[in-house]
Amino acid sequence: MSHDRNTLGQATSPYLLQHADNPVHWQQWGPEALAWARERDVPVLLSIGYSSCHWCHVMAHESFSDPAVAEVMNRGFVCIKVDREERPDLDAVYMNATLAMTGQGGWPMTCFLTPDAEPFYCGTYYPPQPRAGMPSFPQLLTAISDTWTHRRDDVLQASAAVVTELRRASSGLPDTGVPVDAVLLDAAVHAVLADEDRERGGFGGAPKFPPSALLEALLRHVERTGDERVLAATVRTAAAMARGGIHDQLAGGFARYSVDADWVVPHFEKMLYDNALLLRAYAHLARLTGSPAAAAVAARTAEFLLRDLATAEGGFASALDADTDGVEGATYVWTPAELTEVLGDEDGRWAADLLAVTSAGTFEGGASVLQLRADPDDPARSERVRSALLAARDLRPQPGRDDKVVTAWNGLAVTALVEAGLALGRPEWIAAAQRCARMLLDRHLVDGRLRRASLGGVVGQAPGALDDHACLAVGLLALHQATGDADLLDAACRLLDDALAHFVDPAEPGSWFDSADDAEALVHRPRDPMDGAAPSGASTLAEALLTAAALAGPEASARYGAAAAGTIARAAVLLRRAPRSAGHWMAVAEAQVRGPIQVAVVGTEGAGPLLAAARRHAPGGSVVVAGTPGSTPLLQDRPLQGGLETAYVCRGFVCDRPVTTVDALRAAL
Structure with missing residues (x-):
């Protein structure tokens, strides 16, 4: 393959394909590209982003599409x-480097190696001309090349x-010896509540994720303790998000975050992982409280x-873009006149009042x-x-969709659809989860090992990470x-055995x-145990091990249980210092x-009133199985x-x- 041209056309990433027509001679990451840098004796310019990233699009338009800038990059x-x-x-390795060097990170990430x-x-982002104390991207390129040529030892x-x-x-996380018990969890929840924004909902200030x-x-804490203050804080946050602009009031689903403290103006991209996690939380809230509002939000999500995210193969796409034709939020915002045009005068005025559409606007341009x-x-x-x-x-131009099917995020969607389907009596959601799981097992497992992502049913080369x-x-x-x-x-146990092995x-x-x-x-082997916008691989593995220990046969159960206990024990430092x-x-x-x-329901049909009650009343994180006696390990010796x-x-080993x-x-629950 010739390196002196753009080689992204065969990528299985929509983000890379967006750059396949750039005049930059982009390469995919791999030993061949690094060997070419060694051969030419030039540094590597590594650009990391993702398809629904607004500033990634901006830098691509300003710099990567400019033949003059591309010529400097290629040379x-x-x-x-x-x-x-x-x-x-x-991303983790070079984000850590960026944070170490600059104190802040973000995308697009621009690293020289x-x-x-x-x-x-x-x-991160560099403008095409000097701006607000930042050098222009061409100035930076020239300075880096000059330093590489004349001050190599410093580099x-x-x-x-x-x-x-x-x-x-x-x-990794230290094993502090502090027990992860009810006392520690009560203190962690108390610390979280101290950060609550009681007036606007959520925790901390803007931007709010x-x-x-x-x-x-x-x-889950409320179900264990009955603490009404914790329930009230949870309800306040859930209601504030559901009523705010971060929640798509027409089509359902949530944007990635709110730029303000009132949840009004979102960063408009919609991510699969956010919506899967929020579906789980709102369905759990509806199950616990009987709230019709929470149930409605879960259903819309x-x-x-x-x-909007289902793919032809049965999986779920990664994201909807923040931009429409290069304009952030263009699909989603309204003026009073636009409401009237669609609804007529009377309904238009009523809708403007209901949906907080004003003549001054809450977003750009009076919208x-x-x-x-x-x-x-x-x-x-x-x-x-x-x-x-x-x-x-729907007749307006629509944001782009990143059709990449990421294993981890689809796993989150499977969990959410199953749990919400059981909580709200929606078997069609469980059927969708089955289709997704089958697609992942059929296509993302290659020679017995899990891969990270696919596009259009074609699996990529990137191996599965811990979170996958x-x-x-x-x-x-x-x-x-x-x-x-x-x-x-x-299949779940095989994945856990791979995780334990590798x-x-x-x-x-x-x-x-x-x-x-x-x-x-x-250059170093990445690990980050802290939960971010999505749970960390380590905390999710702890959940999988804990659940599998209750479901698997005796030998596997003991192995998974010990691994779960050892993993959760290391979370003590996070729960104490950064809950x-x-x-x-x-x-x-x-x-x-x-x-x-653990609730094991035995019956001839496995679908009676006891099973329905177990699914309705067992706290979050419980294990509930049903079937004929002996049909699964948890139903052994259960006549x-x-x-x-x-x-x-x-509970544990006590029944x-x-x-x-x-x-x-x-009463038993």
């Missing part, structure tokens, strides 16, 4: 383009120092996934982001208006509980790397502290009592007496 560098969602390992892939200068010293620091900082995993943890600050006085009218506006909006194994295992275990399909339990830190059992021991060796960045750890620990609760449907409730009535089961 002085080997230019490599990486999709951060396809290669989270590369030696041909040995060691970073020596990193930043190599800088890169060696950065790599040394990265390796030093990449240790949906605290998805944290909401799930708080709900599920509908968004199935309508407004739709909100729902109060419930409509006429629900039927509201639904008619919503349908009409959505139909009109963990999220898919959790989804398969949820689906196994819903369907009784033993093959799903077997991702654990042998020097620190209970600590995990994010890339496999046989994956490409980078808002440990939301999923907290959720998993809440389940562990309760046992976790029917008096020929009646019978439920066995256990209550079997019950045969709904009232007795509810």
Whole structure:
């Protein structure tokens, strides 16, 4: 293959394909590109972004599409383009370098490396002309080339120092010996509540990201403690997000974050992982409280996934873009005149009042982001208006969709659709989860090993990361509980066995790397146990191990249980010092502290009132299985009592007496 041209046309990443027509001689990451830099004796210019990133589009338009800038890039560098969602390992390594050098990170990420892939200068977005104290991108390119040519020793010293620091900082969580118990969890929740914005909902200030995993943890805490203050805080945040502009009031689904503290103006991209996690949280809130509003938000979110992100192969696409034809939010915002044009004068004025559309506007150019600050006085009218506006909006230019199917995020979607389907009585959501799981097992498992992503049914070369194994295992275990399909339990256990074989830190059992021991060796092996917008691979693996320990046979159960306990024990330091960045750890620990609760329902049909009650009332993180006696490991030695449907409730290794009535089961739970 000739390197002196753009080679992105064969990529399996929509983000890379967006740059396939740039005059830059972009290469995909790999040993060939690094060898070419060595051969030419030039540094590597590494650009990392993702397809729905607004500033990535801006820099591409301003610089990467400019032949004059491209000529400077091609002459002085080997230019490599990486999709951060396809290669989270590369993103983690060079984001850590960027943070170490500049104190802040973001995308597009712009890193300059030696041909040995060691970073020596990193930043993010650079403008085409000098601006606000920032050099222009061409100025930066010239300066880097000059330094590489005339001060090579300085470059190599800088890169060696950065790599040394990265390796030093990449240790796992310490085993502090502090027990992860009810006392620690109560203190962590108390610390989180101290950061609540009681007036606007959420935690901390702007920008506000949906605290998805944290909401799930708080709900599990409420189920354990009955703490009304925690429930009230959770409801305030859920309601504020649902009423705000971050929630698509017409089509459902949530944007990535709000730029303001009131949840009004979102960064308009919609990510699969956010919506999967929020579907789980709102469905859990509806199940716990019976809230019709929470149930409606969950239903709209599920509908968004199935309508707007479903792929032809049965999976779910990664994201909808923030931009439409280069303008952020253009598809979504409205003026009063536009409402009137679609709805007529009377309904237009009514809708403007209901949806907070003003003449001044809440967004740019006098347009407004739709909100729902109060419930409509006429629900039927509201639904008619919503349908009409959505139909009109569908005729507008639409944001681009990143069709890449990421294993981890699809695993989150499987879990959410299953749990929401059971909680809200929507079997079609469970069927969609089955289709997705089957597609992932059929296409993303290659020669017995998991891959990260596919596009159009064609799987990419990037190997599965820790979160891919963990999220898919959790989804398969949820689906196994819903369907009784033993093959799903077997597939989940194989993923966990791979994780135990390839991702654990042998020097620190209970600590995990994010890339496999046989994956490409980078300048350091990445791991980040903190939960971010999506749960960390380590916290999700803890959930999978804890659940599998309750479902698998005795030998596997003991192995998974020990690994889960060792992993959760290391979360103590995060739960003590940074509980808002440990939301999923907290959720998993809440389940562990309760046992976790296991409910085994035996009956001739496996679909009676006891099973319905178990699914309705078992706390989040519980394990609920049903079937005939002996049909799965958890149903071994569980006979029917008096020929009646019978439920066995256990916590860890301690079981209550079997019950045969709904009232007795509810009391046991």
